[in-house]
Amino acid sequence: MKKSFLLIAPLFALLVACGGSGSSDSQQEAASQEVPATAEYDPNRGIGPYDDYVFPETPDPELIANGDKIAGSKCRSCHKMTDERLVGPGWKGVTDRHTGAWLMNFITNPDPMIDKDPVLQSQLEICLVRMPNQNVSEDEAKAIVAFMRSNDLTK
């Protein structure tokens, strides 16, 4: 909470400063004060339509197989199933590190989250490639997440 506030405040100051010649100190201050309320970022949820998505309790083999297939086409060029980094981080443990809602939001809405999420920001410093928006639909995302979960549950 505090961290994101600190990150965003200078950004706004910058925007105001670039906005024109007449920006006064009081305007900058007003802008910074308004930030936390509007730009609140929940690192457990991310940004997107999913609030409380939970991993399915009982594995659905059909869904998992479908997720495997979609991941093959849209994800596995960059992500390994182990914890080894390829272009992006390995998937092993990803469902223990993040909530279902966070994963659903990130897979379907990567760009705004890369801009805001502290974990993603630090990963970008290592990977240097922003995760592409692969236009994953809601159903596809659910299948991918189910597949990720089954990968983590497999010892």
Place this chain on the structure above:
Amino acid sequence: MLTTIAAVTLGTLFLGGCKPKTPGSVETGDAASKVYVAPGKYDEFYNILSGGFNGQMSVVGLPSGRVFKIIPVFSVHPENGYGYSEESKPMLNTSNGFVPWDDLHHIALSTTKGEHDGRWAFGNANNTPRVARIDLTTFETAEILEIPNSGGNHSSPFITENTEYLVASSRFSVPIGDDKQRDVPIDTYKENFKGTISFVRIAPEDGALSIAFQLVTPGVNFDLARAGKGKSHGWFFFSTYNTELAHTLLEVNASQKDKDFILAVNWKKAEEYIKAGKGIKVKARYAHNKLEHGTQIAKSTIREEVIQLNIKDFPDIAYFIPCPKSPHGTDVDPTGEYIIGSGKLAAQIPVFSFTKLMKAIENKDFEGKFDGMPVIKYESALHGIVEKPGLGPLHTEFDGKGNAYTSMFVSSEVVKWNIERLEVIDRVPTYYSVGHLMIPGGPTAKPHGKYLVAYNKITKDRYLPTGPELCHSAQLYDISGEKMKLLLDFPTIGEPHYGEALPAALIMKKQVKFYRLEDNTHPYAVKSEEETKIERKGKEVHVYMTSIRSHFGPDNIEGIKIGDEVYFHVTNLEQDWDVPHGFAVKGAKTAELLIMPGVTQTLKWVPERVGVFPFYCTDFCSALHQEMQGYIRVSPAGSNVSLKYSLGN
């Protein structure tokens, strides 16, 4: 105040019949702000502009004059592999085989009820007669249709009010028929050479092109054309020159008569004759090339028949209207009532009335015959004449407020005049030698007005010089007031002949951002890295490859031998906007590929030397773009290096 004086002085120079001696000045102090589109803001209009001898179209924003894209149409484009990739080569196939270049002059934007609908842009190829359809959701060439029995397809691709047809008519008449009929002495022009006007049907649902019928005409040169609209819908008007039927030194021999003709064609009537089975099926040979949706592969089909009507045999479908002198443009005003002939060698602009023309036809008010067909009495079809508008009138567009704007090639100016009253209202200089001019929506039933663009042939002393060849240019004028005001002057790509412009809002929301991988039905597509592979079929080696930020899969290939033909089928796995990947191999004698997200493109590569050849991505794709590379090893013919491929260790 000073600028007013400058304008007056220029105007005076003009009336004196002189070309302006100085580069001239922008005439209004606030011109810059009117064409300034701030960073991050959008232009108001898309201008689809012909590139002339580059065979392409340019996409330009107005009022800024910024170029956004070059669309390859009739010419190969190594920049993105058009005409080099296996998928796009068939698009340039013709009855003469693969033709890598043409000369694209005119643009027509599809209309419904005479108004822009933002579906397609059409263009013509002059040299090897063809017409093309560009999809305005992808800005890619979707279809090319060759026009048989034609030469110099200049009078094209003008369209009817609801995009029912586009026309393609012969500037160069040729002998038509079988081999024997076509192999004739050139000096038998008058008896053996024929003009043709092809009516190309445009399927309303998907824009698919087909030749509905061809009108066979005397061997005049068709120059330009416009369809009727509103009350004159159902008619088409074609300007003609060389009604002398000369076949040599046309500069002199085709400029003998005081009047040539505008040919008025009742195409609804012709359509009825075709439906009634009056057309004659004749053998022809022409290519029809179409991009398939799922595979993104162009397929070329050779067609072998057209249906013809000789206008001589159907006297009620075609009427010749005399028009002074070698008319160039024949332009129909937004109401459909007035047809403006621009006699390029006459110092006047005749304006014909559709109502009077219909009356003259009804009363058989004819002044003679041309090749056995009726010639309407000049005065009977004439609304009136704009006297001494300037020198060398070429083209006319409209603002929808009762005014016409005509380009004057010889006197380098645009003249605004009132159609009803036939009075000149204003004139502005162009720099120099204006050809076509364009008002957004100018040829439609509902012009958008606001701006006028003049497309100039000569730019001597206008820009920093670049050796013997100088750019052509466009000049943007504000036409919102009584007086035209020059706002901007910008160089163009190739030679701009005609262009059209439409409001950005009509098409910008419909843009395709990427092709869905699920819809990719290319036979060599691979949808994941796990499916990548290499297949050898004798000397043919097929590499099923993927690209994604920022690597190719596979990126190490061995076992290629001299004598092999390697086909790289690269599928771009990206599913995001603005992420094409390039693909280039050292020594390729073709070009690169520029592969849009979700698409598969194929580069054929025939190695002739032993060694290890790098390939790489040419379009900056990510921070690790510079790492997006691979190697392919080529061994001598007969070597026993086995075929293998890999990605990562």
